[in-house]
Every structure is written in structure tokens, then in C-alpha cells.
Amino acid sequence: MKPLRVAFDARDLTASAQRGMVRYIVGLARHLPASGVRVTLFHRAREPLNAAHLAGLGCEVVGLRDLSGLAWEQGAVPLALARGGFDLYHAPAERGVPFAAPCPVVLTIHSATSHSYRDLIQRGKLPGPVSRYLGYDPARANRIWAAYTRLQLRRANHFFTVSEFAREELVRLMRLPPSRVTVTPLALPEAFTHQRDDAAGRQVYGRLGLRPPYLLYVGGFEPHKNVPGLFPVLNAVRRVRPDLQLVIVGTGSAPSELIANAAALGLVAGRDVVFLSDLRDDLVHVYDGAAAFISMSWRESFGVPFLEAMSRGLGVVASGWGATGEVVGEAGELVDPRDPEAAATALLRVLAEPTRYSQVGRAQVAKFTWERTAAQTATVYLSLVGRGTP
DSSP states (O other), X not given: OOOEEEEEEOGXXXXXXXXXXXXXXXXXXXXXXXXXXEEEEEEETTSOOOHHHHTTTOOEEEEEOOSSHHHIIIIIHHHHHHHHTOSEEEEOSSOOOOTTOSSOEEEEOOOOHHHHHHHHHHTTSSOSOTXXXXXXXXXXXXXXXXXXXXXXXXXXXXXXXXXXXXXXHHHHHHOOOGGGEEEOOOOOOGGGGSOOOHHXXXXXXXXXXXXXXXXXXXXXXXXXXXXXXXXXXXXXXXXXXXXXXXXXXXXXXXXXXXXXXXXXXXXOBTTTEEEEESOSTTHHHHHHTEEEEEOOOSOOSOOHHHHHXXXXXXXXXXXXXXXXXXXXXXXXXXXXXXXXXXXXXXXXXXXXOHHHHHHHHHXXXXXXXXXXXXXXXXXXXXXXXXXXXX
């Protein structure tokens, strides 16, 4: 059987850091060829992709010229799909569905974020308004953009999402047809499969001002990540373990108000709390220097940092509201993210039994592989182009 030719919207690969959507695109592009899929990455010609993300992929990369982002999605992409004779188009990052595509289109929705926070508020689990968690008010969003988004949902032939939790929300809150939503979990970035290198780690710790062992958070600085919620947890833990500092790894510079939040609780930046941004090669070593992983994010639709932490032997403490239980299993402790004292108690349990959490965590990580996710994805592709059964 000849390879299935699939084009991807790869615009997210312009980013410097490798966050969730970048890892998703890279993971699929690397492993889909083993399932008989030939991947081509489309991007805007004026915005070259980050070469670091493309290393070792071996797939075709095509820059398409355009007048605007909208013209790229709705003009340049359909034309390139027709001229190239592609079998299918995959929009992997919440947006980018071309209405006039001459082939089936699949859309990956990683999270029903705004709908989810509105639901949490309506159920009394969080105080309003929604803008407190999103950084903007969805009720005041551009109506034209909202209509454009609805049209994309109507045009997509199938949807992927990353967890059963996310699928349930997409069906319940966004009214997507259950038969057209498939769960294909994320998996571990390749760098985290490498052996621990203590000598290299010591150099990294010295350069970054870290004092192993420490508590670690890796993720975004966005409001819904609830990074300020980490500080009271740290203070509670330090009543028993005053030696521990907290290392926070985000994307972009740490907001000044976040540093002020820490200072208001008596935590000194650079001593008690270390803020790091946009780590790449150093990130694995930063995990290796940690004693445990902590996240007070209100809810996650997956949480790749949980996999990263478990792969390096760390126990995890995180919110029990989202998909964390699916990802972490018995390798961590799930807590109410509104309760820093409960989170601190859970962290102390994790710190007291590092071997148990390490063993269970590494077994849990093995359940998530890009090979399996790529094969599941390819099965859906084939059904949409008439080469297999759904």
C-alpha cells in the first residue's frame, strides 16, 4: 500500500520552547512514518520553523506565502493541498481548519479551557469571574472570531484530544459528536529517555544557581496554572524541610507580579524560589536534581511535565480535578488545588518514600508511547480516506 500523504499545520514549531503542542507535532511527525504515513509540515513562509524542533524528523517542510494568517489558512493551505494531491490535512493545535480543503481534515483540541473554567465556576468549585483564570473575558471575545471557530468545528471531519477527561468535556461542554472524538494521549519527549548524567547536572546546577534536592514545577505562567498557589505550599513544607527551595520553570520571563506574590510570603527570588525560563538541553538535568514535582494548576487536560517527572524518578503532587489521575496513576498524590496544607502533607509523604514513587512512576510512563499514539492516529486517518474501518 502506498504511503498516506498527510500535511500538518506546523506553525507552532516557530516557538523557541518545546511546550505541549510543539511536542505533540514533533512526536507525531517522528513516529507516523512507521504507520505508513508520509508527513509534510506546512508553515508561513515569512515565519521559518525552529530548526531545533525539526532535528531528526526527516519530513518535508513547505513554507506557503500569504498576505495574512487568515489568508494562509483559507487560501494558501487549500491550494497547496490540491496541488500536492494530499490525502488528509491535520490541524494539530486547536485552530487552522481550511474550509475549502479538497481532502478530509482532522482537528486536535487539547483542552476545552474556557468552557471548563466556566463549568468549574458554575459548579461552585472556583470563584468567578472566568477572566481570573484565562487572562481575558471570553464573553467579550470578538464575535467574528467566535463564529469563525464554530465554522471550523463544523468543517472538521474528526477530532483528536489527549485524555478521557478532555474528551468528556469536549462532548459535554462543546457538544462535539462522541463518535467523532478520539483520544490519542501524549507521550514522553525523546530527551527524557536518556540516562542520567550527574557530572553534567552539577555544571547545570552551578550555572543556574540551584541547590539540589529541590521542589520543581515545570509549565506555563498563565493564570490558570495557579503558580502563586505554589508559594504557600512551599512555606508549609519548609516547616518540616527548611532546606528545600522551589524551582519554577516557565516560558518567557516570569511576570513581575508573580515574583511579588512570592516576596509577600517572605520568599526571596533566587534563594528560596528560583525562576527559570525557556530551558531546552538543561531541562532534563533540572528534573534530575529535584526531590519531587509539584503543580497547583487548577486542572490539566493532560500534563506532559508529569510524564517527564516520573521518567526521572520523581513523585508527583497535583490537582485531582483534571486528567492528572489518568497520567500519574499511583505514582503521585492528587489534592484539592485550593488546599495548600493538604498539598504540603502530600509532598511530605512523597518525599518520605522516594523509592516507591520512583518505581511506580517509571512503570506508569511506559504506558504512554509515541509509537502507540501514532498508530492510533494513523488508524483514524485511514478510516477517513476509505482505507480502513473506524
